[in-house]
Amino acid sequence: MLVPNCPVCHQTTALVARHLERNGIATVIMGCAKDIIEHAAVPRFLFSDFPLGNSAGKPHDIASQAQTLELALKLLETASGPQTTMQSPLRWSEDASWKLDYNNVAQLSPEELARRRAEFDKQKEIARGNRAA
Incomplete structure (x- = not known):
C-alpha cells in the first residue's frame, strides 16, 4: 500500500x-x-x-x-x-532558501494572514457541512 x-x-x-x-x-x-x-x-x-x-x-x-x-x-x-x-x-x-520562507508567517502581511485565515475558516465550514450530510 x-x-x-x-x-x-x-x-x-x-x-x-x-x-x-x-x-x-x-x-x-x-x-x-x-x-x-x-x-x-x-x-x-x-x-x-x-x-x-x-x-x-x-x-x-x-x-x-x-x-x-x-x-x-x-x-x-x-x-x-x-x-x-x-x-x-x-x-x-x-x-x-525556500525553507526559510515557506509558510513563514513573519514574512506575511496582516492582510495576507487575514485572507488565509478566512480561507481556512471557509474550508472548515465546508468540511462540517459535508460531515453533517
Whole structure:
C-alpha cells in the first residue's frame, strides 16, 4: 500500500501503516516530515525534501510525481529491513532558501494572514457541512 502524507496526518498515517504491516499488508509512506515519520518507526519511508503537502511530487509536474511513485515502489521491493528510509533525489529548487520562507508567517502581511485565515475558516465550514450530510 502506498500512502502519501498531508501535514495534518503524518502520525496517523504512520500508525495505520504499522497496523497494516502487522496484518500482512506492505506499506510505503511517502512524506516530507522526516522527523515525525521516522519517530513513528514506519517500516518503509520515502522522504522528499519538499514543503509539507507535496510528498507525492511537485504540483502539476507529472514527471516528478511519476518518479516519486517509481521510487516508492522500488523501496517496497528492495527495503533491506524495518524502518528503512530512502531519500528522493528530487529537489524543490536549486537552493534551500525556500525553507526559510515557506509558510513563514513573519514574512506575511496582516492582510495576507487575514485572507488565509478566512480561507481556512471557509474550508472548515465546508468540511462540517459535508460531515453533517
